[in-house]
Amino acid sequence: MDNVVTLAHGAGGRQTSELIDKVFGRYFANPDLTADDAAVLDVDKGRMAVSTDGFIVSPYEFPGGNIGKLSICGTVNDISCMGARPKYLTCSFVIEEGFPMDKLEEIAASMAATAKEVGVEIVAGDTKVAGKGQVDGLFITTTGIGEMLPEANTSGAFAKPGDAIIVTRDIGRHGCTILLARNDFAIDADVTSDCAPLWEAVESMLDASKDIHVIRDATRGGVGTVLYEIAGQSNVGIRLDQEKIPVDPAVKGVCGMLGLEPLYLACEGALVVVVPKDDVPAVLDALHRGKYTSNAAVIGEVVDDMPGSVMMRTEIGSETLLSQPAGELLPRIC
Amino acid sequence: MCVGLSARVVKVKDGTAVIDASGARREVSAELIENLNPGDYVMVHAGAAIAKITSDDDEESAVVMEKIQ
Amino acid sequence: MNEQALKAKAIIENYSGPELRIMEVCGTHTHEIFRMGIRSILPENVNLISGPGCPVCVTPVGFIDEALMLALEKNVTICTFGDLVRVPGSETSLAGARSQGARVQVVYSPLDAYELARDNPDEQVCFLAVGFETTTPAACIAVDKARENGVDNFTLLTANKTMVNAYRALKGSADAFLYPGHVNAITGTSACEKLAEEGIYGVVAGFTASELLTAIAVTITRLTEGKPFFENCYPRVVTREGSVKGMRLMEKVMEPCDAEWRGLGVIPDSGLRLNDEYRNFDARFRFDIPEIRGKGNPACRCGDVLQGKCRPSDCPLFGKVCTPQHAVGSCMVSNEGTCSAYYQYDFILQQARQQAAQK
Numbered sequence: 152m153d154n155v156v157t158l159a160h161g162a163g164g165r166q167t168s169e170l171i172d173k174v175f176g177r178y179f180a181n182p183d184l185t186a187d188d189a190a191v192l193d194v195d196k197g198r199m200a201v202s203t204d205g206f207i208v209s210p211y212e213f214p215g216g217n218i219g220k221l222s223i224c225g226t227v228n229d230i231s232c233m234g235a236r237p238k239y240l241t242c243s244f245v246i247e248e249g250f251p252m253d254k255l256e257e258i259a260a261s262m263a264a265t266a267k268e269v270g271v272e273i274v275a276g277d278t279k280v281a282g283k284g285q286v287d288g289l290f291i292t293t294t295g296i297g298e299m300l301p302e303a304n305t306s307g308a309f310a311k312p313g314d315a316i317i318v319t320r321d322i323g324r325h326g327c328t329i330l331l332a333r334n335d336f337a338i339d340a341d342v343t344s345d346c347a348p349l350w351e352a353v354e355s356m357l358d359a360s361k362d363i364h365v366i367r368d369a370t371r372g373g374v375g376t377v378l379y380e381i382a383g384q385s386n387v388g389i390r391l392d393q394e395k396i397p398v399d400p401a402v403k404g405v406c407g408m409l410g411l412e413p414l415y416l417a418c419e420g421a422l423v424v425v426v427p428k429d430d431v432p433a434v435l436d437a438l439h440r441g442k443y444t445s446n447a448a449v450i451g452e453v454v455d456d457m458p459g460s461v462m463m464r465t466e467i468g469s470e471t472l473l474s475q476p477a478g479e480l481l482p483r484i485c
Numbered sequence: 486m487c488v489g490l491s492a493r494v495v496k497v498k499d500g501t502a503v504i505d506a507s508g509a510r511r512e513v514s515a516e517l518i519e520n521l522n523p524g525d526y527v528m529v530h531a532g533a534a535i536a537k538i539t540s541d542d543d544e545e546s547a548v549v550m551e552k553i554q
Numbered sequence: 555m556n557e558q559a560l561k562a563k564a565i566i567e568n569y570s571g572p573e574l575r576i577m578e579v580c581g582t583h584t585h586e587i588f589r590m591g592i593r594s595i596l597p598e599n600v601n602l603i604s605g606p607g608c609p610v611c612v613t614p615v616g617f618i619d620e621a622l623m624l625a626l627e628k629n630v631t632i633c634t635f636g637d638l639v640r641v642p643g644s645e646t647s648l649a650g651a652r653s654q655g656a657r658v659q660v661v662y663s664p665l666d667a668y669e670l671a672r673d674n675p676d677e678q679v680c681f682l683a684v685g686f687e688t689t690t691p692a693a694c695i696a697v698d699k700a701r702e703n704g705v706d707n708f709t710l711l712t713a714n715k716t717m718v719n720a721y722r723a724l725k726g727s728a729d730a731f732l733y734p735g736h737v738n739a740i741t742g743t744s745a746c747e748k749l750a751e752e753g754i755y756g757v758v759a760g761f762t763a764s765e766l767l768t769a770i771a772v773t774i775t776r777l778t779e780g781k782p783f784f785e786n787c788y789p790r791v792v793t794r795e796g797s798v799k800g801m802r803l804m805e806k807v808m809e810p811c812d813a814e815w816r817g818l819g820v821i822p823d824s825g826l827r828l829n830d831e832y833r834n835f836d837a838r839f840r841f842d843i844p845e846i847r848g849k850g851n852p853a854c855r856c857g858d859v860l861q862g863k864c865r866p867s868d869c870p871l872f873g874k875v876c877t878p879q880h881a882v883g884s885c886m887v888s889n890e891g892t893c894s895a896y897y898q899y900d901f902i903l904q905q906a907r908q909q910a911a912q913k
Contacts, residue, residue, distance in 0.1 A: 335660065336511075336661075336662040336666070337511060337512065337662070338509055338510070338511045339509075339511065340508050340509040340510060399508075401509055403507055404492075404506040404507040404509030407490045407506055407507075407509070408490050408506060408509055408511065408529070409488075410488040463591075465763075466555060466590065466763050467555055467559075467563065467591070467763045467767065468555075468595075469591030469592065469594045469595045470591050471588060471589060471590065471591035471594070471899065474898050475878065475898060477878065479639075479640075479649070481637070483585075483637055483888070484488055484530075484531050484635040484637060484662060484689075487580060487581075487582055487685070487686065487688040487689065487736035487737065488582055489688075489735075489736045489739075489761065511662075513663075514663075514665060514692065516695055516799060517691055517695075517740070517797045517800040517803070518797065518799065519798075528739060528791050530692070530736055531635070531662065531685075531688075531692045532662055532663020532664065532665045533663070533692040533695065535688060535691070535736060535739045535740060535797060535800070536740075536793075539790050540790045541790070542762045542764050542790065543556045543764070545764075545765065546558035546562070546764045546765070546768045547558050548789060549772060549785075549789070550561060550562060550771070550772075552785060552787075553771065553772055553775040
């Protein structure tokens with residue numbers, strides 16, 4: 152096979168079949184993976200959760216993962232947050248002409264490994280090749296289907312005054328990793344992305360508490376954006392304890408250099424969970440035994456004053472508002 | 486103005502210094518400070534070390550508060 | 555927080571004398587004061603005013619227009635601190651220019667801009683040199699290296715400012731200043747001692763919680779004593795002589811000039827520009843930029859806000875057409891701008907309190 156992807160691989164002919172068989176078929180093989188126009192799947196009674204997400208990340212490889220792993224984790228985590236067991240995924244690739252074949256294989260392999268870890272099957276896919284410069288490396292879109300656990304009932308609108316706010320690990324790792332990997336600011340630090348599939352963590356929490364109000368995946372906008380969304384949807388205030396928010400020292404150092412707020416750095420393996428205070432010990436205990444959630448911590452509480460706002464108790468014992476999400480993350484220097 | 490970060494000097498060479506702030510490392514200009522050595526602590530701003538730091542802010546607050554006691 | 559900082563906090567909280575106006579003149583002070591919620595522990599008779607210390611807030615509209623002209627008409631790659639990207643010019647911002655195809659690169663240091671120029675000799679690279687004495691030396695190092703190594707495709711668009719005459723212009727707007735610690739790290743403190751003789755008082759303040767609390771406590775105590783004063787409350791970083799090398803470098807590369815401060819107008823001898831030796835690295839000279847008078851919104855009261863003459867909420871645009879999402883005035887653009895900080899804290903706080911009361 153060629154050592155780079157060419158336009159012919161996207162033309163639908165022999166080379167397309169070859170690419171699908173030798174790369175995707177080989178790694179994604181499972182009984183439900185279709186060779187026809189659509190996958191035909193068995194569904195149980197009950198409700199399903201469906202989600203779709205597109206992945207564009209530059210660079211496509213970074214410490215702790217690559218775009219393939221990210222594309223599985225992102226959709227798996229979205230479904231998991233609803234309390235649904237991820238069952239099936241589809242994936243659609245748009246690949247830039249000239250993309251190295253061995254890198255494509257690496258990406259497919261890590262998608263397969265991540266899917267296997269979660270127990271989700273990739274059942275259908277699509278491949279397109281775009282001309283040089285029309286795409287930055289490759290874009291992947293995944294769609295997932297999950298089976299709702301009958302007792303799960305979570306939503307960003309269900310936070311209630313008195314609830315505790317938990318993050319399932321230290322925050323801001325993915326955003327920091329990508330920032331460093333782009334090398335725009337010539338900073339060096341040992342930080343790896345938190346990119347991880349979190350179904351197991353969600354399942355263990357749902358097992359530990361029958362009354363989890365909110366589970367949200369803190370991705371692009373970071374934990375801060377999710378908290379503002381929850382405060383808005385539930386029409387409640389949120390009060391954080393600045394000192395309790397877990398941040399890796401190196402992430403803190405990078406943020407200090409560039410004047411960034413870790414609460415607004417992207418995560419790809421951290422959840423924000425809202426639970427009644429009484430359930431905190433059981434939920435934390437379950438999380439602390441998990442593979443990706445061993446430093447989960449309570450970072451604040453839901454309150455009834457200041458609806459729609461996120462406040463922060465500071466190191467001097469006063470209170471301030473967390474600045475609101477501001478779109479593009481820009482380093483503040485002068 | 487002027488986001489500053491305190492950091493430890495790891496290496497000094499040809500007018501530049503590598504600094505480390507709790508694990509975040511970067512090369513910065515050392516041209517604004519006389520006699521910079523590895524192990525020194527500096528305040529860094531916009532890619533230049535702007536001052537040597539002589540103590541931490543706990544010791545400093547004792548000195549400052551003495552002025553008004 | 556250490557014991558001394560707790561003492562300082564108690565001095566601040568227990569102050570009960572006549573009203574005091576203390577002006578911080580550093581965007582990072584404003585930012586940290588906001589982030590640590592220091593305003594919420596101040597008694598009512600201590601008024602902390604955010605003065606013109608954020609370079610973004612004092613940079614005139616015309617400067618952004620000059621940068622936009624370089625980017626869009628002169629095919630120059632613009633290197634800038636992230637702070638300036640969303641600041642509105644007369645027509646658009648640098649972010650807007652970028653979406654029209656202009657090359658706008660966010661950098662951490664002027665030296666990064668120099669390196670970009672060195673590594674891409676076919677590209678004209680201009681660094682937007684804003685900032686005070688803290689930031690200016692790094693820009694001087696960059697342009698000095700460019701001259702030394704013949705990197706002729708590098709330029710600065712200067713809007714560098716110096717603080718001392720700004721304090722003089724603001725005399726009367728406040729009873730005392732919190733001087734920006736990192737400016738004094740370079741300039742030293744002799745100018746502040748001289749200001750005290752002229753009746754302009756203040757303390758050099760650092761940036762941590764204990765540094766800000768102790769600096770404010772010292773200021774309150776000295777003002778209560780009623781005698782002329784200057785104190786260095788940031789001695790672990792700031793010395794009397796400052797960075798001699800940094801000051802020499804600025805003298806070598808730049809010369810004083812009058813400067814326009816957005817909202818305040820022209821303050822004599824409050825800016826720096828490249829001197830004749832380095833003229834060829836001045837983007838205005840190299841690209842023959844005509845004098846541009848930017849058009850700000852005439853109703854915007856950023857100037858009065860910067861001088862503590864009015865609160866942000868007294869401006870007719872505030873919270874209506876001017877919000878952090880759609881900034882009209884420069885004080886709303888950067889997170890540490892007075893209007894932005896006020897919008898994000900006090901204004902939202904009041905709205906929420908009203909909502910809660912209606913409930």
